[in-house]
Amino acid sequence: MKKRTLALLLAGLLVLSLAFTGCGAPEPDAPPADEAEPVDVDPDAFLIGITQNNVGIDSYQTTYDRAFREAVESRADVEGIILDAAGDVMRQINQVEDLMAQGVDVIIIWPVDGTAIVPAVEKAQAEGFPVVITNSPIDESGYEFIVGFSGPDNIIQGRYAAEMMIDALDGEGKVVEIMGLPGYVTAHQRSDGFHEVITDATGIEVLETQPGDWNREKSQQVMENFLLKYDEIDGVYAADDNMAVGAINAIKEAGRMDAIKVTSACMFGDGYDAMLRGELHGSVEQSPIVDATNALEMALAVARGEEVDFWYYFETPKVIVEEVENFEKPVF
C-alpha cells in the first residue's frame, strides 16, 4: 500500500516534469520551430515580454502569435517571453506584473480591454518599464503612461475606404455608414478618416451613420432599416468586412445589389470571397504577420533607447475588386 502511494506520487511528479520539458522553457538553444531559422541568442540580448489578447480565438490572433514567435526565434539580439491572456483582463494584469518581476526590457500589450488595462500600464510606467501597445489602442487616459502604439492606422484605413467610394461612384451619390462599436478608438478613428475625405469630395452626401457594433447580424438589421428609410442609396461604408457582409446580405434580400457599391476599412476572408463575387467593391488589407513584426521592431527600437514615433504604423494597402486576385485571402 505504502509503496503504491509512493509510486503514484512519483508518477505525478513525472507527469509534471514531462509536461514542463515538453513545452519548453525559454532556453536559448530551444529546439527549432518548423520554419524560422533559430539563431544563437546573444548574451546581451534584449528581453521582450508580450501579453496577447486571446490567441486561440480567431485566425488573425493565431497567425500573429506564430509570426511573433518566429520573428523572435530568427533574431540573435532578442529573447521573448510570449504570453496569452486568453481574453481575461485580470489574467492580463497578472501577466504584466509577472513580466515586471522578470525584469523585461520592454512590455508589449495587446489589450483585452483598453480601459481596464490603464491602471496596470500606469503601474508599469511608475516602476520604469516602457510599454508598447499593439494592434488596438488603449483608452486615451492611458496615453501618458505608454511609449507608443504599434498597429494599423485606422484613420488611413477610413480614408482609403472613402477614396475607393469616391472612385466607385464617380464622385457623386448618397451613402450610408455602418460604424464599429462606439466607445472603441478603432471604431471612431475609422469613421473620422472616412469623413475627412468625404467632406472634401464634391457631390457625395453621407445620409446617416449607425453603429453595427462589429457584429454581422446587427449590421444586417441596420442596413435593412436604411433600405426602408431611403429610396436612393448609392453606397455603403462599413468599418470592417464582417459588417460589410451583413450589409450585403440585406442589400441582396432587397434586390438592390446592382445599384449600391459597398466599401470597407478592413479585409476579412468572407469579404475577400464577397469581392470575388463582385459584391464588395473595395477593402483594406491588414496583415497579422506585419502587425506582429512591426510591434517587435518598435519594442526593440525602444529597448535600444532610440526615439520612436508615438504612432508606429504599418502599411495597410487598398484592395479593389479588380485587383483582388493579386492579394492573398486573409486567414481570418
Place this chain on the structure above:
Amino acid sequence: MKNRLINFARKYPIVFILAVCIIFFSASSPVFLSSQNLTNILLQVSIIGIISIGMTLILINANIDLSVGSILAFSAALAMGLQTYGLFFSIIACLAVGTLIGALNGFLVAKAKINSFIVTLGAMMGVRGLVYIYTQERPIVGTERALIDFGSSSVGPIPVIALIFVLMLIAAELVLRYTTHGRNAIAVGGNYEAAENAGIKVERHVLFNFMFIGFTAALAGLLLVSRTNSATAFLGTNYELMVISAVVLGGTKLTGGYGSMLNTFGGVLVIGMIQNGMNLLNVHAYYSMLIMGLILILVVFIDTRFKAPVNI
C-alpha cells in the same frame, strides 16, 4: 522518517503538491522566490481566494454554487455604473445585490429543496443575462479615483487586497473550528437528516452560507474593479470552475462533511503558483490549463484512493 513523510503526504496531499510546486518553480526560475514575485502571487490569487472561502462552506454543506462568476460580473458592473450616485452608495449596492442573489439561491435550495447544482446553474445563466442587459456589452468605466487608489495601495509590503483575503481566511478558519456555525456546517454536510434531528436549524444554516458566498463573490467583484476601474460583461467567466478546483485541491469533499480553510488556501496557492510559474517559464496558456487539470485529478485520486484514516 520515510513512513512519516508518506503518511503526511497521504493526509495532506495539498501540502505535498505545494512543496513540489515551490521546489520545481524555484529551481526553474531565479525570479520565482523573489519577494516581488511572492507578493504578486498572493495578490493574483486574492480574487479567486476570497470566493473560495465562501465555496469551502458551501461544499462542506454538500452543496455547490456555480453562479459566483456571474454574481462577480454583475456586482462589478454595479460598482462601476452606480458611482454616479456616490462611491459609498455604489459599494453598498454592489455588496447588497451579491448577497441578495445568494439569498435567492439559498432560499431555493434550503426551502424549495431544489438541487443546488440546478439552482445555481440557472442563476449562473440568468445573472449573466442581467450583466449583458445592464452593460449593453460595453465596458462601464468608474469615475471615482478613490476606489482605484484603494485597490493599488499596500500595507507595508502587502497589497491591501491580499491583506483582506488573508484576514478573511483566518477569520473563516476560526469560525469553522471554534463556533457553532462551523461545527453545524460539518454536521449538515455529513448527514443532513441527523443534523436536522439534532435540532440544528438546517434551512437557516444553508440559507446563510449561500448569502455569504454571494457576498464573497460581490466583494471579489468590487476588489477586481478596484484594480481595473472598468467592468465588462465577460468578467468572471469560468471563475466558478477555478474556485471549485481550488477548494477541491485543498481536500474539501464534494460529498460534504469535511473541509478546512487552510487547506483551501493551499489549493488557491497551487493554482496561483502554476499560473504564475507558467508565465515565468514562458509556457503557453494551453499547457497551464492541461497541467492544472492533471494535478486536480491526481489529487482527488490520491485523496479517495489512499486517504489515511483520520485519527485526530
